[in-house]
Amino acid sequence: xxxxxxxLKDSIxxxxxxxxxxxxxxxxxxxxxxxxxxVYAPEEGKEEESDESYEQLEKTIDKMxxxxxxxxxxxxxxxTGSNExxxxxxxxxxxxxxxxxxxxxxxxxxxxFTIMNGFYKHKKCHKIxxxxxxxxxxxxxxxxxxxxxxxxxxxxxxxxxxIGLDHHLVEAAIRVNNIxxxxxxxxxxxxxxxxxxxVANWLYKRRMEIIEKDLPIEEDVxxxx
Numbered sequence: 001x002x003x004x005x006x007x008l009k010d011s012i013x014x015x016x017x018x019x020x021x022x023x024x025x026x027x028x029x030x031x032x033x034x035x036x037x038x039v040y041a042p043e044e045g046k047e048e049e050s051d052e053s054y055e056q057l058e059k060t061i062d063k064m065x066x067x068x069x070x071x072x073x074x075x076x077x078x079x080t081g082s083n084e085x086x087x088x089x090x091x092x093x094x095x096x097x098x099x100x101x102x103x104x105x106x107x108x109x110x111x112x113f114t115i116m117n118g119f120y121k122h123k124k125c126h127k128i129x130x131x132x133x134x135x136x137x138x139x140x141x142x143x144x145x146x147x148x149x150x151x152x153x154x155x156x157x158x159x160x161x162x163i164g165l166d167h168h169l170v171e172a173a174i175r176v177n178n179i180x181x182x183x184x185x186x187x188x189x190x191x192x193x194x195x196x197x198x199v200a201n202w203l204y205k206r207r208m209e210i211i212e213k214d215l216p217i218e219e220d221v222x223x224x225x
Contacts, residue, residue, distance in 0.1 A: 002038045018060050021053055026068075029176040034148070035064055039074040044098050050077070054103040061111055069148035072113070075130075075140050075167065078104040082118050090118025092127070094138050108143055116142045116155045116172070126156045132166035142172040151175045 002025050004012065013033075015025040021041065027034045037060060042049035057072070064070060078100035082093035088108045093115075097105075108115055117127065117138060129140035142155050153173040 002036060019053075019056050022056060022060060024060065024064075032151075032176060033065070033068040034071070034176070035068045036071045036073060037061075039072060039076055041075060041077040041100060043077050044079075044100050047099070050100055050103065054100070054107060058107055058110075061107070061113075066145065067147065068145075069151060070113075070145040071148050071172070072143040073141065073170075073172070076100065076104055076143075077139050078141065079137055079139060080105055080115050080118070080141075087114065089115055092121050093118035094127070096137065104141070104143070111145065113143050113145050114149050116144055116149070116152055117170075119152075120154050120156065122156050125159055128168070129157055129170055130167050140167055140170045142170065148174075 002015070002023055004025070004027075008027065011027045011029055013026040013028055015023065017023045018037075022037060022039050024035060024037045027036070037057070039053075039057060041053050044050075061070070061072075079096045079098040080089050080093060080101040081095060081097035082091050083089045084091045088105055104115065107113070127138060128136045129138050130136065142152075144152060151174040153175060155170065155172050158169040158171060
């Protein structure tokens, strides 16, 4: 799923559902064309499903216009480690590398993409994206091509909000072009703390379920004129 602010609706050009695990949305900010691919990869250990998911991701990237600013975001079930002098991974990630991590690194290297989580220095609590069963790791990522990389300002995790998942919120700060003028994107303050209230949390989850049921499951959907 990809959710956007209402104020961005006029910037949406189209979206496409590539599979049950991948959806793409295309936007335009001034003269800047942006594509966002949201991914929900199979968990580590499901080798056949993981191969299929990452093969589909490669096919999706191959079909995209490389001149667009491309962002791959979401739960990639990958642990990509860290490397002091690596242009793909960066030095501020975690130590562990798993099989999905190798898959993501290979795709990123082949397409000249960068896994941005490891390029910004933060406290450990602002890097770890998943905590469960007495384990913690970085498995949710922001991966970008060379054009998108030029717009990146930061990637960090926000903790303490109960969103009904064992994942933490990951935020990417970027610059976007607005009518030919480059400005830093400013966020509207969201009252995420309200999700700690049991009633508000239940209403939020219920609304998300309703939205998901109403969405089409295939075909490109062009923005209405």
